[in-house]
Amino acid sequence: MIKKYLVIGNPIEHSLSPKVHNYWIKKNNIQAIYTKQKLEDFELENLISQVKEKKINGVNITVPFKKKIIPFLDILSPEAEATQSVNTIYLNDNKVVGLNTDIEGFELSIKNMNFNVANKTALVLGAGGVTPSIIYALKKMKISKITVSNRTKEKAENLKSLFNNLNIIEWGEIINFDIIINTTSIGLNIKDQLPIKLTKEIKNKFFFDVIYNPKETNFLKKGKEFGNKTENGKNMFIHQASAAFKIWHNIQPEVDRNIIKLLDS
Numbered sequence: 001m002i003k004k005y006l007v008i009g010n011p012i013e014h015s016l017s018p019k020v021h022n023y024w025i026k027k028n029n030i031q032a033i034y035t036k037q038k039l040e041d042f043e044l045e046n047l048i049s050q051v052k053e054k055k056i057n058g059v060n061i062t063v064p065f066k067k068k069i070i071p072f073l074d075i076l077s078p079e080a081e082a083t084q085s086v087n088t089i090y091l092n093d094n095k096v097v098g099l100n101t102d103i104e105g106f107e108l109s110i111k112n113m114n115f116n117v118a119n120k121t122a123l124v125l126g127a128g129g130v131t132p133s134i135i136y137a138l139k140k141m142k143i144s145k146i147t148v149s150n151r152t153k154e155k156a157e158n159l160k161s162l163f164n165n166l167n168i169i170e171w172g173e174i175i176n177f178d179i180i181i182n183t184t185s186i187g188l189n190i191k192d193q194l195p196i197k198l199t200k201e202i203k204n205k206f207f208f209d210v211i212y213n214p215k216e217t218n219f220l221k222k223g224k225e226f227g228n229k230t231e232n233g234k235n236m237f238i239h240q241a242s243a244a245f246k247i248w249h250n251i252q253p254e255v256d257r258n259i260i261k262l263l264d265s
């Protein structure tokens, strides 16, 4: 029987998960297919029923369902629980389990850049679906201070119910940092500009953008121009996918040049 996997979201057209997973499925001679599906809130329950009935073997979850899916699951991993965010689902012992592999994705991406987060300070822009995973990973890597700034300040304040010792500042305000991370959707459009005043005095820092398409947002462009290290969200995306693949197929897929190329096309 061909196993069935899919990514759900809304919108979903631009998801590159099928490309990546189907490449690894083929490469490892696995009898499986990975598709994408646009869902509405009311369809989540039925989706999980299909996982219980083994009609679907695994699901990736993207915006806006990473939190909304939680009430329908039987078990959450400690990371999914702590972030209230699930991006990977599978059936184990007839229980539907929710995992968060975005955390590992971010962690590996940062480590691959040879950037040591320990005892550093971070400025996190945004308080959306992926932000708790970034904060969790930063804390895991022993960051000393995290400041969050979001247009809707209340959403930044709400993160305090998940994490202690968060510093919240006004949207548009800037504070000293070693690493700055854009977790907002500003930059998806090539002309988008974050309303953060970046100056030449900010140098030898690390600019990270969760966005990987476009490859270089204005935020990263500016960071680079002023002599900072920069990284987009591509490796984070690949590593969250490879962690999900490992869970489902028990094979650690290779992150080779073809994968990198696939995401550029």
Ligand code: ATR
Binding pocket: 063, 064, 125, 126, 127, 128, 129, 130, 150, 151, 152, 153, 155, 183, 184, 185, 186
């Ligand atoms: P969700 O809010 O449903 O989790 P998301 O795509 O995960 O959606 O998060 C979007 C993030 O980008 C939020 O931090 C959002 O800020 P608000 O909480 O104020 O909405 C931010 N964002 C999106 N467009 C923005 C804009 N034009 N200006 C400032 N922030 C923006």
